[in-house]
Amino acid sequence: MVGKRGKDSLPRTAMPGNFRRMLATDMERATASAAAAGGAEKRAYVKRIFSEIAPRYDLLNHILSLNIDRRWRRQAIARLGVDRDQSGRYLDLCAGTMDVAAQISRLPGFRGLVVGADFAEPMLRAGADKLKGGRIAPLTADAIQLPLASGQLAGAIVAFGIRNVAGLEASLKEVFRVLVPGARLVILEFSTPRMRVLRALYQGYFHYILPLIGRLVSGHRTAYQYLPRSVANFPVEEELAKKMEDAGFTKVTWSNLSSGVAAIHVGERPITARGAR
Numbered sequence: 267m268v269g270k271r272g273k274d275s276l277p278r279t280a281m282p283g284n285f286r287r288m289l290a291t292d293m294e295r296a297t298a299s300a301a302a303a304g305g306a307e308k309r310a311y312v313k314r315i316f317s318e319i320a321p322r323y324d325l326l327n328h329i330l331s332l333n334i335d336r337r338w339r340r341q342a343i344a345r346l347g348v349d350r351d352q353s354g355r356y357l358d359l360c361a362g363t364m365d366v367a368a369q370i371s372r373l374p375g376f377r378g379l380v381v382g383a384d385f386a387e388p389m390l391r392a393g394a395d396k397l398k399g400g401r402i403a404p405l406t407a408d409a410i411q412l413p414l415a416s417g418q419l420a421g422a423i424v425a426f427g428i429r430n431v432a433g434l435e436a437s438l439k440e441v442f443r444v445l446v447p448g449a450r451l452v453i454l455e456f457s458t459p460r461m462r463v464l465r466a467l468y469q470g471y472f473h474y475i476l477p478l479i480g481r482l483v484s485g486h487r488t489a490y491q492y493l494p495r496s497v498a499n500f501p502v503e504e505e506l507a508k509k510m511e512d513a514g515f516t517k518v519t520w521s522n523l524s525s526g527v528a529a530i531h532v533g534e535r536p537i538t539a540r541g542a543r
Contacts, residue, residue: 309432313386315489316362316430320392322484324363327426329483330476330490338528339425342454343369345532346421353377354420359409359441360384360427363393364402370423371400378420383407384427409437414444421445425454429500438513445535451515452532453506456497459526468527472497503529 319326327335343366348356352375358367361382370380383405384390390404397404407413410433422441431437441451459465472494480490501509503520506529510518515533522529 308430311492312430312432315486315492316386317388319484319486319489320363320386320388323389323392324365326480326483326490330479334524334527335426338454338523338530339366339369341523342366342423342425342452342530343373345450345530346370346423346452347450348373348376348378348421351378351420355379355381355418357412357414357419357422357441357444358382359422359424359437360430361393361404362386362389362427364390364396364404365393366423366425367402368393368396368400371402376401379403381405381414381419383409383412385409409433410440412440412444416443417446419444419446419449421449421451423452423454426456428453428455429496434501435509435513438510438515442514442535447535447537450532450534451510452530453510454528454530455500455506457500457503457522457526457529458497461525464525469494503531506531507533 316323331338346356348354348370352373355378356370358364358370358380361367361384364382367380367382370376378401380400380402382390382393382402385406385408387406390406393404396402405413409427409431422445424441428434428437438451445451459468476494477490480493481487484490500506503522507518507520510531510533514535516536518531518533520529520531
C-alpha cells in the first residue's frame with residue numbers, strides 16, 4: 267500500500283531550484299570538457315560561449331594575461347610582414363572583437379583591407395567601435411568554409427582562436443586556399459611551458475585562479491574552464507608545425523613567448539605550384 271505524502275513533501279516530479287542549478291552546471295561542465303577535447307559538441311559550444319562573453323571579452327583578456335597579450339599580438343603582427351604589401355588584403359581569422367584587425371589597419375603606411383572573420387557574430391558586434399577610421403571589413407564566417415575566392419589574400423593571422431576551431435586540419439587548408447603564393451599564415455596561440463617549476467605555476471593559475479576570475483567578471487559558469495582544457499588538448503608546437511606543413515605550408519617555423527606560455531607559428535604558401543595535401 268502506498269502511504270500518503272505529508273503536506274510538506276514535494277511532488278515526485280518537482281525538483282528544488284538549487285538542485286536544478288547544480289545539475290545544469292554539471293551538465294555545462296561536461297559539455298565544456300567534451301568540447302575542449304574536440305567532441306561533436308565543440309562547434310556549437312564555442313559559438314555559444316563566445317557569443318555570451320563577448321561584451322567583456324577584451325577586458326578579461328587583458329586582466330587574465332596581465333596585459334601581456336597586447337605585446338604577444340604586436341609580435342605576431344610583426345611576423346605577418348605587412349610591409350611587404352601594404353595595399354593588400356589580409357585575413358584576421360577567428361577575429362573575435364577584431365583587436366588584431368584594428369592594429370593591422372593602423373600600421374604606418376597601410377593602405378589595404380583587413381577582413382575580420384568570426385562565426386560568432388556577437389563578438390564582431392562587440393568590436394564595432396574598432397571599425398572607426400580603420401580599413402576593416404567584418405565577416406561572419408566559419409574558419410573551415412570561408413566565403414572568399416581562392417588566392418586573393420596577402421596574409422592571414424589567427425590570434426588565440428585556432429584551438430577553438432572544430433576542424434583544425436580543414437581550417438589550415440582553407441587558409442592555404444585563400445592566400446596568394448608567397449603569403450604568410452601567422453598563428454598566435456597558448457601553449458604549455460616545459461620547465462617543470464614554471465609549468466606547475468602556470469597550470470595552477472590556468473586551472474584554478476583564471477577560471478575563478480573569469481567566472482566572476484564574465485558571469486559565465488564554464489567559459490573559462492573550457493579555456494585551460496582546450497589548451498591542454500591542443501597540439502604541442504612541433505605537432506602544429508607538422509599540421510601546417512601537411513596543409514601545404516612551407517618555411518614553417520615557431521618560437522615560444524614568455525617562456526612557453528604562448529607560441530607563434532609562421533608558414534608560407536609556396537610561390538611554386540603546390541596544392542594542399
